[in-house]
Amino acid sequence: MNPITLIIIYITIFMGPMITMLSSNLLLMWVGLEMSLLAIIPLLINKKNPRSTEAATKYFITQATASMIILLAIVLNYKQLGTWTFQQQTNNILLNMTLISLSIKLGLAPFHYWLPEVTQGIPMHTGLLLLTWQKIAPLSILFQIYHLLNPTITAILAITSIFMGAWGGLNQTQMRKIMAYSSIAHMGWMMAILPYNPNLMLLNLIIYIIMTIPMFMALTLNSSTTINSISLLWNKMPTILTMTSLILLSLGGLPPLTGFLPKWAIISELLKNNCSTLSTLMAMMALLNLFFYTRLIYSTSLTMFPTNNNSKMIPYHMNYKHNLILPTLTIISTLTLPLSPQLMM
Template sequence: MNPITLIIIYFTIFMGPVITMASSNLLLMWVGLELSLLAIIPLLINKKNPRSTEAATKYFVTQATASMIILLAVVLNYKQSGMWTFQQQTNSMLINLMLISLSMKLGLAPFHYWLPEVTQGIPIHIGLILLTWQKIAPLSILYQIFHLLNPIITTILAISSIFIGAWGGLIQPQTRKIMAFSSIAHMGWMMAILPYNPNLTIINLVIYIILTIPMFMTLMMNSTTTINSISMLWNKTPTILAMTSLILLSLGGLPPLTGFLPKWAIISELLKNNAPIMATLMAMMALLNLFFYTRLIYSTSLTMFPTNNNSKMMYHHTNLKHNFILPTLTTISTLTLPLSPQLIA
């Protein structure tokens, strides 16, 4: 692809969520969502093969449907109230339409079917953008209207996403699909706490992005797309194997790693707001999440798949792929739990 075209595309992807976050006008928020949607489509079909074309089509159809519902809710709200913002007197049906459409954009269950398939059919670095940066704009809209959301619908979306994210990741041999189901589960945790303490949603999103970026970096460095291919890390880059294991445990929320912080804070906040059943269900599903992360670690570090003799000595060769950001991000994603009082305060 032309470098100038690529720069314009990435700049548009960057500006879309920025416009959404900086706007209080619902129409401008919709414009920001559309910018990021239309800009990422050329990246999805950059590699011309049937899988990428299928993924781009699924992504476009789903996101365009959600955008249409958002625009319908915005226009009907303007017709009823004469304002481009949601107020306390706004029709609850319009708020629910907005919530459902944003759930489709985030890939929350039961609107999650497109996310694993799209993530599987695109390059790893585009999957990173899809699972991190593209989540910011819808969540920023939900953050601005959290006091108007129906807590029952929000809770149903959150619990179903956590269940689907936990169970779906158990049977996946593809690393990109595992990360997609991980994203669904983490989005469920963010939605669960949104009606009670939206600031914890932002903290959870930031920590999730910090954890996901180094995980995708390790996948990109070795082009590992399946559990079998990631199992070869021990004889290619043993150091990366150790870093990957720590990041996976942190994603699963195992103390004393950084990923434990948002789960601990969210469960504590739910208990303060008299929601012990919901907190218990979420903690139980967190164990399932930790299980399929641990399965990855088991496949990579505790088992030795059949390999030829030449591949067993590959770590002696010089690795030309140097990444200076990865050690810093790995440190942040594993060792920042002592900062939890400052972050939660």
């Protein structure tokens, strides 16, 4: 792709969520959503193969449908109240329409079916953008209107997403699909706490992004797209394999790693708000998540992939790609739990 075109695309992708985050006008929020939607399409079809074309088509149709629903809610709200913001007097149907459209954009269950397929059909670096940066704009809208949302509907979306994210990742062998189901589960945790403490949702989002970036960077560094390809790392880059295992356990929320912090804080906050049933179900579903992360670690680290003896000489002949960000993010994503008292204040 032309470098100038690529620069324009990345600037637009960066500016779209920024416009949505910094605006209080619903129409400008919608414009920011559309900018990030249209700018990422060329990156999805950059490889020019049938899988990327199919992924781009699925992504565009799904996101355009969600944009149409939220635009309809915005226009009807303006017709009813004469303002470009949601108020206490806003019709509940319009608020539910907005919540559903943003759930589609985030890939929350039961609107999640597009996310694993799209992530599987696109390159690693684009998948990283899709699972991290593209989530910021819809979540920023939810952050601004959280006090108007129906807690029952958000709880149903949350527990369904956590269940589908955990259950769907159990039988996957493709790393991009596993990360997509992980994203669905983490979005469910954010939705669960949204009506009660949106600041914890932001904390969960930041930690999720910090954990997802080094995971994708490690996969990109070795072009690892399946579990079998990762299992070859034991004699190529054993350090990367160890880092990947730690990040996966952190994503699963195993103490004393960083990923335990948002889950612990969210369950504590839900218990303070008398949501014991929801918090119990979420903790049980977290065990399913941790199970498929542990299964992944077992199949990649604790089993020896059958290879020839000549492959043991690979470390002496490889030119390592140096990456200074990866070790830093790995340390942050695994060892920041002692800072939790400062973060929770």
